[in-house]
Amino acid sequence: MSQVEALLGRSNRLGSDPRNTNYAGGNTSAKGSEEDPVTGQPVDLVWVKGSGGDLGTLTESGLAVLRLDRLRALTQVYPGVEREDEMVAAFDYCLHGKGGAAPSIDTAMHGLVEAAHVDHLHPDAGIAFATAADGEALVKACFGDRVAWVPWRRPGFQLGLDIAAVHRDHPEAIGVVLGGHGITAWGATSEECEARSLEIIQTAQRYLDEHRRAEPFGPVVHEPLAAEERRARAAELAPVIRGLASTDSPQVGHFTDSDVVLDFLARERHAELAALGTSCPDHFLRTKVRPLVLDLPPTAPLQDAVARLKELHEAYRDDYRAYYEQHADADSPPMRGADPAIVLVPGVGMFSFGRDKQTARVAGEFYVNAINVMRGAESVSRYAPIEEREKFRIEYWALEEAKLRRMPKPKPLATRVALVTGGGSGIGRAIAQRLAAEGACVVVADRDGDSAREVAEGIGSSDVAVPVTVDVTSSAGLADAFGAAVLAFGGVDLVVNNAGLSISKPLAETTEADWDLQHDVMAKGSFLVSQQAAKVMRAQGMGGDIIYISSKNSVFAGPNNVAYGAAKADQAHQVRLLAAELGGDGIRVNGINPDGVVRGSGIFAGGWGAQRAAVYGVPEEELGAFYAQRTLLKREVLPDHVAAAVVALTAGDLSLTTGLHVPVDAGVAAAFLR
Template identity: 50%
Template sequence: MASGKLADLWDDNVAATLDEPGKLLYRSNLLGSDLRITNFGGGNTSAKVKATDPLTRGEVTVLWVKGSGGDIGSMKLDGFSTLYLDRLEALKGLYRGIEHEDEMVGYLPHCTFDLNPRAASIDTPLHAFVPKIHVDHVHPDAVIAIAASQNSEKLTAEIFGGEIGYLPWQRPGFDLGLKLGTLAAENPHLVGVVLGGHGLFTWDDDARECYRTTLRIIQKAADWIEANARQPAFGGEKTPALAPEERAAVATRLMPEIRGRIGRERAKAGHFTDAPEVLEFVNANALEALAPLGTSCPDHFLRTKIRPLIVPFDPARGVEATVEALDGLIGDYRAGYAAYYERCRHPDSPAMRDPNAVIYLVPGVGMISFAADKATARVAGEFYVNAINVMRGATGVDTYVGLPEQEAFDIEYWLLEEAKLQRMPKPKSLAGRIALVTGGAGGIGSAIAARLMAEGACVVLADIDQAALDESVAAFGKTFGRDVVRGVRVDVTDEAAVIASFEQTVRAFGGLDIVVNNAGISSAAPVEDTTLELWNRNISILATGYFLVAREGYRLMKRQGNGGSLVFIASKNGVAASAGASAYCTAKAAEIHLARCMALEGAPLGIRVNVVNPDAVLRGSRIWQGEWRQQRAASNRIAEDDLEEFYRKRSLLQRSVFPEDVAEAVYFFASDLSAKSTGNFLNVDAGNAVSFSR
């Protein structure tokens, strides 16, 4: 429900500077900025705008309407489809009836104005045929709670007093557009319509008044529900909520176990929330009766699947009892989904898709969601929160009614929806995979993280330098999106901190597929001048640190049961001795041998362990700042500024080695390109005969 009053954000001074398409975008962004008004990607907005035809130079009316996909809160002008209104009207003469509904979508491109490439959505007729200039279609929880009630039409009349009309549930399309247009034309006093089980349409001939009408109607519904809802919500509490730290611990234990079982065909990323509205629902007496009913709004359903999976949890028995029950719970859900598909399928239905649940409800703990990527998993969780709000409102004033099973199937397996899925680009090579990179805020670590994120991976940057970590996370968030990157401060020599970093990775993304052991230091000293402190520091960070990180990653991958990839960033000095750096060389050699040992143990589990050996990566590298740089320059009797040229000329290929070169090698080992490689090392040193493999 709308908690508190919806803010009227319209600024006449801003609007006065905008043309009509600009005002439409302004209105759209304002509406989409508040999830109480519409969920992410939900709803659409339109305006009928006068324009000059590029061919005839005559004046025409153009429908600007949000195109297929996109989000009204973040879209730009290029997110709108533009169509000749008279051509859309002409489609009425081609319509052959509801049994030929889908063919009308094929005519929409013929109505395109000015060669706009943005595809028109299935909702286009619902906007085109309303005889008003401005139309908003949103999915507010408060209104959907009315629309999803058993007596929705009666409640609509009671709450809105005749200014809002009502149309019963019908799948969006041309026929519904005709009905909506007729209702609006025959009832000029109406300012909008509630669509049963679906959402809200509002309209006006003025952009500002259309926006304000939308807010007013939503607020009216929310206030009425708040004043009339039965208490306590959902029949009151059945299961007490665990303490916050206990909830986090249970989620951390369950997420990789669920992910391992549902991600064997394709990796998935996860999201966890224990928001108050989620806890209220998962802990309620009505959970087991309401959750199987599924959602009502098609937008909710398409994101969250036919129904969630309830994962029982009994604190008295402990989380391990729940883990032991997962095979049966997930297996039963898959079987139930397959039965649903068989009951509802049509002769031309697409093949059954992934039968696993998207939403997992854990009493006392919260909600877990899994999807092909982190953003989709998070948004699915947000949509289910919308569904919870709808169920709370509907059960508070009436009886909640979910989307009928056959209707749900017909939307999920709609041939038009399938065509849209087929048009989507192929997933990137690391889509759904989760990586942790130590030393992630340094030059090499940042390059590795960027390469993995560019291929679709979620990445946790682990680093001891908090300031550099914050800067890197912020930069990557701008480039790749905030969903795919997290930062965790960790000293790799601290066992508890390393364990905690993996727990944070699981809570952020649901599991683990890739570990890049990259944290490092450099030191140089003749053996007689090597102090025990210097020796221990090298061994502690470069050997023990690599062991602790690799061990925790290995443990987590083993629990998931889907293999994984561990990549160690060692050094040319791990295979070729260098005078004056005994502590560093010894620790690097230990890394390589540790990788080989772990490769032996990991192979039966599909856990691959490989090594990248760089040499002389100066650009952006923190280990080449300060004493190490000075020591190397002094050792080679050259100026510090001449170091990069010195190492370039020393290589066989006469080329410098950069962080992105190391990152490319890591990507090779992290990806399926090296699916048959383990226990190997790859030199990235531009050629150095002393480090050839033997």
């Protein structure tokens, strides 16, 4: 096995276990020799996880590759700790070949330590020691001389020099605990390095287990709500909290009611400890220095909880601005936003926020790590995170700002949460897929749960799309569906009323049941969906879009179509009525009038195609071509064309358009809007 293969295997094993490190936290490295393609001579190299990568999923493309002689030569030009940030740019001059990924701030730690393999990890057990008030003494008591203590120092070149000195001066040591930060271990082989990392983590956890005092967070003062009641309360609060957390910029949300979170929030000391904030740099970069904590019991009335959350949010913003102004200097980047990334609601759970679902979910995972760290530190000592000035230096680090600037430009629908009814097939499937491709999180809603699941899984992971099974004629079912949507992504911004069906019969043959079914699904169903959508959007206070997939038949009268055409006309007027009513809330309501969408259409495949083909006297397989020839453009309309119209109406370029019906019919003059 090559050095790189061994490094990747070790990294993936360590990174896949949350007891070892958090998502995207820590880094690993290996040193070895390869032939220089220019000189043909061996050259010593270091392979190290690059900036922003994740150990659990690391591949070779995520490694930075540097010449060891050049990296170590930087010690001769190092200008001192006050200018150590300049060294990161110098790493680029040490790259070998194309260099691989961008070198991270921790590159010096790996290159300067005189060991073939180095691991730097963020295990909860290790950080509990690192954030304990008497962490150095605890490390000595737990490990003796086998693990050394390095006081807090911001990650960088000097920290690399400090750790290299420990390795040189303490040959008995297998690694270090870094104050306020994590652990680093080393070894002569990849196997030895991995074994030592695990030894440090497991020994630390064993010490905590054996010496912990009971109830480090204090006694239980408020039991969590029962599961069903808890989820219902979370669904009611989620849009409100997301709206508050999106005051400066729109955010996607994530909800967690794990046992770890609920137990922490049930305890007497949760507010006191939460106020101290997180410590490990990876933690507070994603969670901010501290969360917003609702200070009401779980049984408080909903309206009281909402009112108090709004008061606490204003106070949080004032406090964050004060924090920024106290520590910022002339070189600090501008304040990025004063809203919380973590909101804790006792008895209910944790709401976390980010620029996308993965970022929001990971922020919540990091706060769970922080709870574990606080529990560990408080069980054997006192939790004592690094001071706020140091947190600010990390949060508003010029290097962190540069990393943010390197991120790709957001897609047009980034941060938006869409719910598409009838999303399991045909036009709905095309709309769900296109909205996700444009950056939206998508809830695929369909009465056929298997179809909804298949479409959602085809789009991507649950960070991008989730399925819900719902009959749009059921108000209770829709309430549950929207509840599932807000618990998945924090809220809903964009709703597409697409669910539908059609029965083509002459007036004399149209039964009352035919009429009721079509009006229940399309007229009543759209009304009920829009009612739920408006409730969520108003609670968020972020505006929104409601799109009706109506039909050319809403304005064009054709034969043998009375129930379908009347239901579509009802939908078309709902667009105008709701545009007039919801405009004051910033909610835009628009419609799309497709025609002749045969290929890929669930309605046409379900019998409507055969019925319409019989009406027009053409073979069913030629119906799409028949429809195309009667249009001005002589082109067949496909589900993707309807999806494109949804994006055009919702992606920002038509931000002042509401009450509009957009024809997507290749040009049917008789259906021109007047």
